Amino acid sequence: MSKQVGVQYSPTKMGLAIEAVRSKAMSKRKAAMTFGVPRSTLLDKLSGRVPEARTRPGPATVLSAAEEDVLVNYIKLMASIGYPVSREELLNEVKKIIDVDGRKTPFKNNKPEKDWFYAFKNRHPDLSERFAMTLGHQRAFVNMAMIESWYSNLFKYLRDEINGYENMIQDPRRIFNADESGFPLCYKSGKVLAQTGARHVYNVTSSNKQQITVMVCFNAFGDFFPPLIVYPGERFRDIGLSSFPEAIYGHTSNGWMDSELFVTFLEEFSNYVDQKKITKPVILFVDGHSTHMSRSAAEFCAANGIILYCLLPNATHILQPCDVGFFSPMKASWKRHLKNWQMENIGEILTKKDFPKVFKAAWDAVTSFELAVRGFRRSGLFPLDPSGIDKTKLEPSKLANPVTMALDRDQVPAQALVPDNAKAPVQASKQAHAPSQAPEKDPVPIQMYCSETDDKSEKFCFEQWCEKRAEESLQFTIGHIVLTMELTILSFIRSF
Structure with a gap:
């Protein structure tokens, strides 16, 4: 028995088909034929049996799509200003969210592990792990x-x-x-290749x-x-x-x-x-x-x-x-x-x-x-x-x-x-x-x-002047950014 393959369709066309039916410009059958979308899927979305927005296959994620988008924006912001988020810091950030929200998760002590991290990366291909270059304070x-x-x-x-x-x-x-x-x-x-389980791998x-x-x-x-x-x-x-x-x-x-x-x-x-x-x-x-x-x-x-x-x-x-x-x-x-x-x-x-x-x-x-x-x-x-x-x-x-x-x-x-x-x-x-x-x-x-x-x-000394002004507000500015992002994340959580 052959495996049934779902019909591929464009989310944009599905949205146009839904709008055409709701505005009574077309019947359901005609809208499905005109925009090339599955009629059964169109009916399910119009009846509310499935959400109109296209969802990812597989089980539901611990964080919602909106919450993950906030995390992604936070990661990009911190990387752009020279304070990138490491894998461990991201996992701790997710733990904070879950601790405050109190939702049930499969994680031990509410902290995700590497499997969640790799799945998160796969869901957001615009993120990648990089080696950060050191940038001097000045x-x-x-x-x-x-x-x-x-x-x-x-x-x-x-x-x-x-x-x-x-x-x-x-x-x-x-x-x-x-x-x-x-x-x-x-x-x-x-990283080099060696026997699995080798206790010591040297490079002379x-x-x-x-x-x-x-x-x-x-x-x-x-x-x-x-x-x-x-x-x-x-x-x-x-x-x-x-x-x-x-x-x-x-x-x-x-x-x-x-x-x-x-x-x-x-x-x-x-x-x-x-x-x-x-x-x-x-x-x-x-x-x-x-x-x-x-x-x-x-x-x-x-x-x-x-x-x-x-x-x-x-x-x-x-x-x-x-x-x-x-x-x-x-x-x-x-x-x-x-x-x-x-x-x-x-x-x-x-x-x-x-x-x-x-x-x-x-x-x-x-x-x-x-x-x-x-x-x-x-x-x-x-x-x-x-x-x-x-x-x-x-x-x-x-x-x-x-x-x-x-x-x-x-x-x-x-x-x-x-x-x-x-x-x-x-x-x-x-x-x-x-x-x-x-x-x-x-x-x-x-x-x-x-x-x-x-x-x-009285000669202008660029390095000393810049360093003095920057140090006065550096810690406050970083803390303010982090706090603002965390509050934004929590506000998303409360809205769901």
Whole structure:
């Protein structure tokens, strides 16, 4: 005996058929034929034997559809503002609802278990479990007004100080970004396959937690400057330089970038621009790390046609092409090639000597024209337009204090790096700044150019101001949102 299959129909057409019958425009039989819906189902819905709204197959859920919709909206809201709900927190939230309502459930102590959670996810395919990325406190309060202010000051600086800046910002070969990141010599493995019931599943790696710093630089045209690999130590040893001859190598005492090595990078960068016959001046966007803000770096850039411009503080995850489009695929490629190397060298561990060989394979697999172009486009640096950024990254700023949200756009300073003995930023190719006569051991500090005040003690400090205002209302705001959502959920419960 064949299994009977229910007739599929559109809920919209069923609604039109019901309306046609109730308005006496059609008979029940004609409405069923006209809209292509089962006549028996139409009769059941008109008589009230079954609800007019289409229901899910299977047993009734513990929470109603309306209650689950409130939970879904709550989950989406908390994720958008940077305080996502975990699986355990969701289950506890459902328990609170049931405890207050007092309805009977099959759950122990009214708390759902994993079966309910997976069924809930299946009922709401617009939700998924993700690994949340850590977002620093200051970064969470960057808003669109601050982004637009940074762009406004950038355009003002270029318009006032750089002759022919229009040609520069329209040429993708003349717009660069540089940043450094660490690449670990061992990696954390995800889930792996092993025998069911095995008590211990190990992944043999090096106990050395050291990372190798690499400075990455590329332009909006897809030209990748050779990476600068930074080793710890006072001098070079046999560290496999021949395995990646195109790379640039440097060393510092701790293996991190410092001001002196950054100037060395700028020297190599300037030579690279000249060899590629790229018209100067070029603009190089960097973050505001102290190693990028030395007097020697500013003087070298001013003398060699390089406009060294700092990105908005705490906004590199939005504005920096390296962060937006490169480091994530690069680190995934590094992890993959590191794993391949370990599988080919069972019993060995990756050392600094092996690093260039494995890194070159990972680098060659990722560096591409498409990746560079996409990174600059998604960060709004080419074309140079704030509307190009990913505005969803600004969602956490909804928690900001209203005073923070009303930040005067003129208060975000222009961030071109120039020697502090200059009255104003100047085009690097026009005027080279003479070195200061101060002793080398006590260099004159570099100041961010901004015209808001002559009193350095009254200079606007973005990070401190934003942090102070945000901390005053953060806990209250979060608590208010959670309380409001819970009250909304309970109001739904009482209405059923």
